[in-house]
Amino acid sequence: MAPAESVASVAEAELPALQGAMDGRLLDELWRASDAAGWGLERDDFDRILLDVGTTWNFGQAEGTVATRQEQASFFRGLCLGDLVLARACAAGNERAWEHFIAQHRQPLIRAANAITGSETLGRDLADQLYAELYGLNTREGERRCPLLSYRGRGSLMGWLRTTLAQRHVDHYRRSRRLKPLDDTLDEMDAPAAEIAPQPHAGELSQLERAVEDALRGRDAEERYLLAAYYLDRQPLLQIARVLGVHEATVSRKLKRATEDTRKQVLTNLWRGGLSRRAAEEALGADPRDLNVNLKKLLQNSQTEAFKEQATP
Amino acid sequence: MSVKNQHEIHPDAEMLSAFAEQALGERERGEVLEHLAACGRCRQVIALASEASGAEVAGPEVAGGRAPVRPRVWFRSWGLALAPLAAVAASAVIAIYVHERDVERAAEVARVERQQASEKAPMPLQAQVPATPPQVGPAQETAGAGGAPGEPARRATPKRQAHVVFIDPGGAEGGPILTAKEEQKLDRAMEEPAPPSAEAQGPDARAQGMTGAAFAPSGTSPDEKKESDAALYDEERKRQADAEMEARDKRLFAAKRKAPADGHGSSGGAARSGAVGSSEQVVVTDQQLQTQPAPATSAGALMRFRSGGLSGIMAPNAVHLPSELPAVSIAHAGEWMLAIDNTGALFFSEDSGANWEPVTKQWTGRAVLVRKNATPKPEEAAPPAAKRESPGDTSGSGTVSESDIVFELLNDQGQVWLSTDGKTWAAR
Numbered sequence: 092m093a094p095a096e097s098v099a100s101v102a103e104a105e106l107p108a109l110q111g112a113m114d115g116r117l118l119d120e121l122w123r124a125s126d127a128a129g130w131g132l133e134r135d136d137f138d139r140i141l142l143d144v145g146t147t148w149n150f151g152q153a154e155g156t157v158a159t160r161q162e163q164a165s166f167f168r169g170l171c172l173g174d175l176v177l178a179r180a181c182a183a184g185n186e187r188a189w190e191h192f193i194a195q196h197r198q199p200l201i202r203a204a205n206a207i208t209g210s211e212t213l214g215r216d217l218a219d220q221l222y223a224e225l226y227g228l229n230t231r232e233g234e235r236r237c238p239l240l241s242y243r244g245r246g247s248l249m250g251w252l253r254t255t256l257a258q259r260h261v262d263h264y265r266r267s268r269r270l271k272p273l274d275d276t277l278d279e280m281d282a283p284a285a286e287i288a289p290q291p292h293a294g295e296l297s298q299l300e301r302a303v304e305d306a307l308r309g310r311d312a313e314e315r316y317l318l319a320a321y322y323l324d325r326q327p328l329l330q331i332a333r334v335l336g337v338h339e340a341t342v343s344r345k346l347k348r349a350t351e352d353t354r355k356q357v358l359t360n361l362w363r364g365g366l367s368r369r370a371a372e373e374a375l376g377a378d379p380r381d382l383n384v385n386l387k388k389l390l391q392n393s394q395t396e397a398f399k400e401q402a403t404p
Numbered sequence: 405m406s407v408k409n410q411h412e413i414h415p416d417a418e419m420l421s422a423f424a425e426q427a428l429g430e431r432e433r434g435e436v437l438e439h440l441a442a443c444g445r446c447r448q449v450i451a452l453a454s455e456a457s458g459a460e461v462a463g464p465e466v467a468g469g470r471a472p473v474r475p476r477v478w479f480r481s482w483g484l485a486l487a488p489l490a491a492v493a494a495s496a497v498i499a500i501y502v503h504e505r506d507v508e509r510a511a512e513v514a515r516v517e518r519q520q521a522s523e524k525a526p527m528p529l530q531a532q533v534p535a536t537p538p539q540v541g542p543a544q545e546t547a548g549a550g551g552a553p554g555e556p557a558r559r560a561t562p563k564r565q566a567h568v569v570f571i572d573p574g575g576a577e578g579g580p581i582l583t584a585k586e587e588q589k590l591d592r593a594m595e596e597p598a599p600p601s602a603e604a605q606g607p608d609a610r611a612q613g614m615t616g617a618a619f620a621p622s623g624t625s626p627d628e629k630k631e632s633d634a635a636l637y638d639e640e641r642k643r644q645a646d647a648e649m650e651a652r653d654k655r656l657f658a659a660k661r662k663a664p665a666d667g668h669g670s671s672g673g674a675a676r677s678g679a680v681g682s683s684e685q686v687v688v689t690d691q692q693l694q695t696q697p698a699p700a701t702s703a704g705a706l707m708r709f710r711s712g713g714l715s716g717i718m719a720p721n722a723v724h725l726p727s728e729l730p731a732v733s734i735a736h737a738g739e740w741m742l743a744i745d746n747t748g749a750l751f752f753s754e755d756s757g758a759n760w761e762p763v764t765k766q767w768t769g770r771a772v773l774v775r776k777n778a779t780p781k782p783e784e785a786a787p788p789a790a791k792r793e794s795p796g797d798t799s800g801s802g803t804v805s806e807s808d809i810v811f812e813l814l815n816d817q818g819q820v821w822l823s824t825d826g827k828t829w830a831a832r
Contacts, residue, residue, distance in 0.1 A: 202456075206455060207455070245422035246418060246421040250425050251418050253421070254420045256456070319444070320451070330455060333424075
């Protein structure tokens with residue numbers, strides 16, 4: 092396979108200046124640790140890759156901040172250098188690197204696709220499609236485009252492959268869901284209320300809507316993520332815990348606390364709006380279907396249906 | 405990529421993957437989490453990727469389906485500890501086994517040392533024990549091709565010879581010390597082949613067996629032996645054994661004639677043979693050997709017994725000694741009986757084994773063999789004409805009087821003690 096692209100996007104002219112800004116001993120250490128020479132990479136190519144990764148992420152610092160050498164070292168030592176040089180060697184068309192990639196990742200890729208799709212047929216199709224792209228069968232503007240070039244060593248290569256598969260599957264599902272017939276969606280609609288509850292006043296309802304919106308907006312990102320993942324996505328606690336890297340029980344505690352705090356905040360907002368304690372309690376007992384509150388919209392104010400894929404591999 | 409404007413731009417796969425692998429810094433993690441809280445699509449992506457990762461960890465067999473995540477079994481966390489635990493347990497078992505063996509051996513050695521120490525107590529006949537005991541007794545020299553004239557070994561009849569081979573793995577000095585387990589093993593092995601036993605043939609046959617009648621070529625009544633199939637079986641086995649022994653003797657003696665004398669009883673010719681430096685071969689005639697040898701002394705003896713007649717071997721075990729231990733050697737002369745149990749203790753009976761009394765130890769080492777022999781008188785070198793008065797005696801000699809009866813006791817070092825009454829013993 093011919094090299095798809097240069098292994099790094101840093102221009103030749105910029106390299107000496109960037110190298111001067113970096114610790115030479117650190118680059119030597121990383122060069123030895125990565126075994127890049129084993130995959131046929133030159134030292135300059137390796138330095139260029141690292142500089143490309145570092146500048147892309149600004150060494151893990153906020154935009155506009157100049158990273159110190161210590162921060163640079165910390166950032167580079169956090170990279171999966173072995174996976175990074177393997178991905179770049181594969182993108183450069185190194186046959187031995189491809190053999191190693193296939194031996195190492197081909198079967199796990201298929202298994203991950205099977206797990207994501209829940210079907211061996213769909214999983215194999217998904218994996219084969221990605222594998223074909225990885226091998227550089229797709230071209231962009233007349234040039235072969237290898238998605239492996241977008242991998243920059245943050246996290247493992249296998250994790251990146253799994254996430255890429257999941258992205259493609261979700262996008263495919265969302266696209267195909269729009270074509271789903273209405274009959275199938277009828278079952279998913281909420282059932283009517285069993286009995287008609289006493290209707291609160293319209294003023295109270297609007298007050299409640301504002302109180303809920305304010306309470307949810309005041310939650311921090313983690314709490315909103317927990318509430319959305321649990322109540323909107325109906326993900327199990329274990330799955331949420333896996334994503335956050337904490338124990339299932341921790342997720343449960345945090346979720347309970349977030350729910351209670353949200354309720355308290357809604358009550359507080361209602362009191363502040365002029366309702367008495369009893370009236371506020373009664374307002375909380377209103378049928379949610381009477382509220383003109385779109386919790387999904389509140390929690391997911393990103394309009395994700397029309398997302399833009401910035402870094403599609 | 406940057407996660408700026410995250411409500412419009414999704415983090416790329418690498419960012420989400422790094423977030424799930426906890427590989428992001430605090431700032432980047434917060435940004436991604438902020439996006440995830442608002443973006444259902446990315447939550448779905450990261451949830452699916454995490455699920456696939458979990459399926460990968462769980463194993464390829466469940467990766468294809470949505471296998472439920474089972475809680476960890478409590479003992480899984482002990483998995484790593486089980487291997488060293490098993491190794492420690494195995495080591496402990498081995499150590500206990502080795503320790504038990506050492507203790508048994510130590511106890512056996514201590515017992516033998518006590519016996520030897522007690523032998524040093526003043527005994528009237530002890531002084532007669534030679535300072536350097538001969539390695540072979542007179543009886544062992546009988547089969548020698550060039551034995552000195554006039555020696556007692558010359559009493560052997562030319563018809564047939566019975567051989568008892570003692571193989572001493574520990575050498576001639578210390579003698580074999582068998583543990584109780586080894587002794588029991590040998591006892592069991594002796595009981596293993598069970599052709600028609602002497603007990604099944606009645607008291608007479610039992611007496612014959614016990615006195616080594618199976619080895620007697622003559623002097624016994626052939627009619628009595630053929631009364632039962634068992635007797636026929638014994639005879640047949642005996643003949644086969646004799647043929648084997650003769651063939652073996654020929655080979656052995658031929659080899660010994662070629663071999664240079666080793667200085668130990670070489671005057672006797674076939675005094676020592678077998679494994680060089682590790683075995684001792686004692687050759688006695690059938691007339692001299694009227695008792696059964698001590699099989700507990702060596703495995704070689706056991707092999708010898710197995711290859712030869714078996715009925716006689718069973719007889720010692722039929723005797724019930726006061727020590728409750730199996731008898732390994734029995735001598736019989738009329739109503740008198742002598743028996744050695746597998747610890748080397750000697751017992752004497754005056755009523756054909758009905759009542760036993762222990763005999764005080766007057767010999768060194770461990771008694772392994774007791775037998776009846778005629779008094780060696782120079783004038784009786786030729787077969788005497790006198791008849792035995794004792795009805796139970798079926799030995800091959802059959803021509804000596806009761807007053808001439810001499811019991812011989814052989815210890816594990818090949819030394820011989822003599823007694824005329826079975827109770828008082830003197831070294832030869």
